[in-house]
Amino acid sequence: MEKARVSVVGATGLVGEFLLRALVGHPRVRIALMVSEHAAGRDICDLLPALRGEVTGKTVSAGPEAIAAGSDVAFLAKKGPESMELAPKLLDAGCRVIDIGGEFRFRDHALYEEWYGNRHTCRDLLAEAVYGMPELARDRIAKARLVGNPGCYATAATLALYPLLKAGAVSSEWICADCYSGLTGAGRQYNAKNSNLFVDVEANLRAYNVGTHRHTPEIESALAEATGRRVRVTFVPHLAPMDRGILATIYCRPVRTGAEPGGALRILKEAYANEPFVRVLDDPSQVATGNVRGTNYLDVSAKLIERTGVLVVASALDNMVKGAAGQAVQNMNLMLGFEETAGLKGRSI
Ligand SMILES: NC(=O)c1ccc[n+]([C@@H]2O[C@H](COP(=O)([O-])OP(=O)(O)OC[C@H]3O[C@@H](n4cnc5c(N)ncnc54)[C@H](OP(=O)(O)O)[C@@H]3O)[C@@H](O)[C@H]2O)c1
Missing domain, CATH: 3.40.50.720 (NAD(P)-binding Rossmann-like Domain)
Structure with missing residues (x-):
């Protein structure tokens, strides 16, 4: 052939x-x-x-x-x-x-x-x-x-949220996404900024482009187009002292099924049952960049914190691959x- x-x-x-x-x-x-x-x-x-x-x-x-x-x-x-x-x-x-x-x-x-x-x-x-x-x-x-x-962050956040928004299980107006990326997310950096040098990044953790990162409108417009409703996301990227990987920890206001313990996880499992590259795990603590390194997988999970009524959704991918x-x-x-x-x-x- x-x-x-x-x-x-x-x-x-x-x-x-x-x-x-x-x-x-x-x-x-x-x-x-x-x-x-x-x-x-x-x-x-x-x-x-x-x-x-x-x-x-x-x-x-x-x-x-x-x-x-x-x-x-x-x-x-x-x-x-x-x-x-x-x-x-x-x-x-x-x-x-x-x-x-x-x-x-x-x-x-x-x-x-x-x-x-x-x-x-x-x-x-x-x-x-x-x-x-x-x-x-x-x-x-x-x-x-x-x-x-x-984009890499946009893939991590959009795939974590899409089934939940589509099912009407979280508010589309109140979503906070804390995301962590390894340094390869910035490219080869042949014009390296001081803030991206090894000595500044190693054993250090900080947020950047707070409220201004370009993946914000990408996440919002991809989710709006896929679900038919306006979506607002407070997206805060962080530079993590690692070479590859993205971890997204997302806080949502649950509604209907999302507000039932286990409801959001059930929605994710049903939505992604036949997806070759999305794995739904039982608990957000199982979602880790090391588990998806070098692969095209996105791992995702969700858990309702009943004491506060906040739904935590977590996803991880390799920024160079998925x-x-x-x-x-x-x-x-x-x-x-x-x-x-x-x-x-x-x-x-
Ligand atoms: N890094 C990520 O995790 C990631 C994820 C998703 C999307 N993207 C997107 O993918 C695109 C490429 O990103 P990247 O991370 O691959 O950027 P990069 O490593 O900075 O490379 C960008 C371009 O710079 C040129 N280049 C490489 N080394 C160079 C050097 N020493 N001196 C001068 N030019 C050099 C190359 O083009 P030539 O070979 O033609 O010179 C290369 O295509 C961007 O649009 C980025 O937004 C990146």
């Missing part, structure tokens, strides 16, 4: 590297182009030594015509708004696109412009782009030419009509 040709643009970034790790073990695709702007023409293993013995070839500098000519699907893993230049040209040339950044995650260009501070230069594509969360939009992703791959490269490959599988789990089950990425 002929393999699909997939290219990674921004191949030397952290997400680019994890895409290569995921794609090299995929039975239905071959890596066509590893596109790099800052390091074109180099042996990929000199740039990313972890890939030695797994991936071979050189990085290339390539424009949209060359990428489209050599690829059935292109993953755009650049930082910044370049994907708005590339995506329309790739689509016009018949290449499907999975954008890993924030440029195609919103229907409303004004929301993107407000939170990202960039003008959206291909607004017409936003109506067509599908937010790539398979658990919410599997059928639409399967038909999509353009997918906006979700929070980025793994979810992108899951989306590619759907778009190309492959088994949804192809290349993602039973191996560490």
